[in-house]
Structures are given as structure tokens and as C-alpha cells.
Amino acid sequence: TTTTVPAEALLVTVAPTGAETTKADCPRLPTTLEELVATARECEAAGAAMIHVHIRDDDHLPTLDLARLTDTVQALREGTDLVVQLSTGGSVHDPLDVRLKVLDAAPDSCSLTMGTTNFGDDVFSNPWPFVTELYQLSQERQVVPEFELFDLGHVAALHRLLDRYGLPYGGRVHCDLVMGVPGGMPGTADALVAAVAALPPQVTSWSATGIGRSTLPVALASLSKGGHLRVGMEDVLTLRRGEPVTSNRQLVDRAVALGGLAQRRPMTTAEARALLGLTG
Numbered sequence: 001t002t003t004t005v006p007a008e009a010l011l012v013t014v015a016p017t018g019a020e021t022t023k024a025d026c027p028r029l030p031t032t033l034e035e036l037v038a039t040a041r042e043c044e045a046a047g048a049a050m051i052h053v054h055i056r057d058d059d060h061l062p063t064l065d066l067a068r069l070t071d072t073v074q075a076l077r078e079g080t081d082l083v084v085q086l087s088t089g090g091s092v093h094d095p096l097d098v099r100l101k102v103l104d105a106a107p108d109s110c111s112l113t114m115g116t117t118n119f120g121d122d123v124f125s126n127p128w129p130f131v132t133e134l135y136q137l138s139q140e141r142q143v144v145p146e147f148e149l150f151d152l153g154h155v156a157a158l159h160r161l162l163d164r165y166g167l168p169y170g171g172r173v174h175c176d177l178v179m180g181v182p183g184g185m186p187g188t189a190d191a192l193v194a195a196v197a198a199l200p201p202q203v204t205s206w207s208a209t210g211i212g213r214s215t216l217p218v219a220l221a222s223l224s225k226g227g228h229l230r231v232g233m234e235d236v237l238t239l240r241r242g243e244p245v246t247s248n249r250q251l252v253d254r255a256v257a258l259g260g261l262a263q264r265r266p267m268t269t270a271e272a273r274a275l276l277g278l279t280g
């Protein structure tokens with residue numbers, strides 16, 4: 001049977017952990033496998049259909065350890081029906097060769113950032129040869145990429161990639177606008193409209209996330225333009241000034257509520273798989 005995805009269906013992706021926040025600064029950040037699976041289950045029940053995963057080691061520090069990644073994919077598949085997307089971005093300190101190895105953990109999807117960007121005081125390195133190697137590896141391994149676009153230049157690079165290397169595994173093209181990173185495009189409705197207008201014609205779906213205080217303007221702009229939403233403690237740690245996020249579920253609940261105002265209802269995991277071209 002084929003699942004069709006109606007326009008009112010809203011993909012909510014949860015990015016619960018990230019690589020930047022410390023457990024000491026944010027004790028509620030899910031950093032252990034148990035915490036991650038519990039968060040994933042709660043967020044699925046609240047309406048998320050995909051999870052964007054960064055993992056931590058026993059000291060709660062970011063890691064791309066392959067055995068841990070493999071266990072994580074398995075645990076999330078056992079505990080949830082979410083589409084499992086592993087980050088290939090890792091942290092700004094992860095070497096490119098280690099980031100390529102993430103695909104050995106055989107996730108459903110992987111993030112694929114379309115260019116180098118200043119990232120606060122650091123540099124998030126994504127040279128063109130790395131982007132093309134990771135892309136071709138994702139095609140070989142049958143992993144669906146989510147193209148992460150931090151800047152309008154990344155949108156231009158996506159045109160170039162798709163024109164030269166063809167469509168991703170699954171035949172759909174899904175991207176995520178990551179806005180409001182210091183060094184990337186600002187988290188404003190104007191920037192979102194410009195980026196969406198510039199997307200390549202092959203793009204079949206897109207979401208957006210605004211970092212920090214840009215989370216609400218970006219979410220509202222995305223809904224206005226018919227886009228999907230990514231939310232989570234990777235991207236924002238306060239619900240409003242002075243009120244810390246205490247669980248990823250709060251952010252998924254808020255995304256679902258905003259979607260409801262825009263007459264969008266959360267997409268099922270089956271619809272998310274259809275959206276992304278994940279058949280089996």
C-alpha cells in the first residue's frame with residue numbers, strides 16, 4: 001500500500017540533544033541511551049515523526065563512537081517507530097573521516113550540511129569534497145539525507161549537488177533550514193522567504209528551525225510558507241525569557257499547537273517515511 005501525504009500533514013522532527021550543551025549546564029538534556037529512548041517515546045506520543053540524533057559518551061560528552069551509534073539506532077527502532085536520523089555534523093571538533101563513518105551505523109536518514117559555516121566562535125567544516133563524498137556514500141548505503149542549510153550559499157550548493165550527482169536514495173529531496181546560528185543566515189521571516197524562494201526545483205519537502213530566540217519567528221514563518229518544523233533542546237533551551245525548557249516534549253507540544261493554529265496536524269511516522277521516500 002502507498003501512503004499519500006496530504007498538505008495539512010506537518011512533519012515534526014525532534015532534535016533532543018545536540019553537541020553543544022553540557023549536562024552540567026542542562027541536567028535535563030537527554031545524554032544517556034535510556035534518557036534518549038524515553039525522550040523519543042514521549043516525543044513520538046506528542047506528535048514527532050522523526051528524531052535527529054547526537055549521542056554522548058559516559059562523561060556526557062559528544063561522541064561519534066560507532067558501536068554506540070549502532071546501539072542507539074537499534075534501541076530507537078525497538079522503542080519507537082520514529083524515522084531515525086543520525087547527525088553527520090557531530091560537534092565542531094569531529095574530524096571529517098569520523099563523520100563519514102556515521103553511515104556505518106545504518107540509520108534511516110542522516111544530516112548532510114551543504115557547506116562550511118562560522119558557528120559562534122567555531123567553524124563547522126563542510127568542504128565541498130566532503131559534501132560530495134558523504135552524499136555519494138548516502139546513495140550507496142541507501143540512507144536518506146536531510147540537507148542542512150545554514151546559509152543562502154548552502155542553497156546554491158544544493159543546486160550544484162543535485163545537478164551533478166542526481167537524486168538521493170528514495171527519490172525525494174528533504175531539506176532543513178537551520179536559522180539564527182551566529183555565522184549563518186538570520187532567524188527571520190525575511191531570510192526564510194528568501195531561502196525558500198531559492199530552493200532547487202528537485203526539493204520535495206523542507207523544514208525549518210530557528211536557534212535560540214529565533215525559534216518562534218522561524219516556526220511561524222515556516223508554517224506560513226507550508227513548511228515543516230524541527231524543534232528540540234539542540235536548538236533552544238528556553239520556552240520564553242527566564243523559563244528553561246525542562247523536556248523536549250514541551251517543544252514538540254508547542255510545535256504541534258502552533259501547527260494546529262495553522263490547520264496542520266502532526267504527520268504519522270508512516271507519512272514521514274512516505275515523505276522521505278523510505279519505502280521499507
Ligand code: KMH
Pocket residue numbers: 018019020087088089090091092111112113119124148
Ligand atoms: N553540532 C553542529 C556543529 C548536524 O547535526 O548535522 C552541527 C550540527 C549539524 O548539529
Ligand code: ZN
Pocket residue numbers: 015018052054087089111234
Ligand atoms: Zn545536529
